[in-house]
Amino acid sequence: MPRIISANLNGIRSAHKKGFFNWIASQNADFICVQELKAQQADMTEEFLAPHGYHGHFHYAEKKGYSGTGVYSRTRPDAARIGFGCLEFDNEGRYTRVDCGDLTVISVYCPSGSSSPERQEAKFRFMDVFLPHLQELKAEGREVVICGDWNIAHKEIDLKNWKSNQKNSGFLPEERAWMTRLFDELGLVDVHRVVAPEAADYTWWSNRGQAWAKNVGWRIDYHVATPGIASRAHAVSVYKDERFSDHAPLIIDYAL
Template sequence: MRVVSISVNGLKQAIENGFFEWLKNQDADVVCVQDHRMRAWEFDDPRYTPEGYEAYFIDGEENEQGSVGIYTRHFPKAIIYGFANEQADREGRFLQADFDKVSVACVLAPCALGQEDEPLGDTDETRLDHKDAFMQAFGLHMQKTLRKRRQFIFGANLQTAHHVTDTSPRYHKLDVSGFLPHERAWLDRLFEEMGCIDAFREINKEGNQFTWWPEWAEGWRKHAGWRTDYQLTTPGIRRRIEDAWIDDSTRFSDHAPVIVDYDIEIGF
């Protein structure tokens, strides 16, 4: 089974920039799409579903909140919209497809980079507070998930890099969301205490492996990035991870796709 995870920064623009042409050559079974910025009803239009795939998408109350979706070549047994967290579910940040032997979920964390102290709406909550609240809620969901016997894969843009090897050195001393000590400590707990697997790092230990670059880094991507996009798995999948890579040659988004091959039969 091949799973692709990609944060597209607006699906319509990504399609115009060649996303579907790229996808034709990937032989992907499941594609997790974050930050599509569309209304769910728009996916009734066949222009927004690549040939051979079924589309399942959830939107937020506002398009700029992002929202997530799943393209799959296999009919799922069930689709789960949200993870029972009111704020995250209103913003369309979680979608899960259950197949016979595995569940695949798509996740998008809020972004607070460069807007850490900006008030959110008419409340005293800042954008960093909002992101932290989501991460706490998602962490509790992951604790429950990791105790289940069923196996899970999460294609996730967590808007956070984990180790210094996951960001360009130029970012290491910046006091910005995405690489703050408490955000990285959350990932420590996820991987080291809860036992969640970072599928890409399970296979690929090389440096300069990034999935997101600021706009001004165009043209020299490999030297100015962050690895904020993940495929997270339950421990039972660790030995079934066959290959993992980042396609940083793509240009349909300022994120690059994370592609992982698993020794799992997805069909019935």
């Protein structure tokens, strides 16, 4: 049964020091999608590139110490693709795709708009170009799982303090409506919610205050999938026994 993990590392070197690669060894995952590498190719050690015999493919941002995505696969992919064809965001290292047999697995790191109005505008631009790409992807007719940090909490259940965040990036009406279009118009599936429709599961906690200790979190990391593979999901968990990042790994098991 394929196990697919999504993990925003908030720096691959930092996550390594906190034991992320030791943890990987115990997970028996088929694919591990990582985001926010904050590293360039020159920073990548052999352990980062191919831990425990995995095959790694990575998309590095041009800006040092910023963004970046990757996919580790147990078997060597038939094909790999870096970037999705939009120069602005491909320069930020936001998209890594691997094809293994009939399955496509993608690691995506959608922009955050919380740092400035300019970055929020960039986030809206990303949403505008990424939706047509997802339509093209679905039209390929393959089974697809897009894992990553989408930087949007879709519904009220997806963050603790939803009332006070309705005007904040990550829970804006436009962002939430965009996520709804993925599911209602494109027919993609929020896999977590298939398996655990009512669970108040969060995947990110602010470093401010006591957010982690009080579990004042947001669910902004997702597996978004085509209906066929989504229907085979049967177990979901958010790993919180150790902290590798300000995000927690999202683990979903799919039946063969």
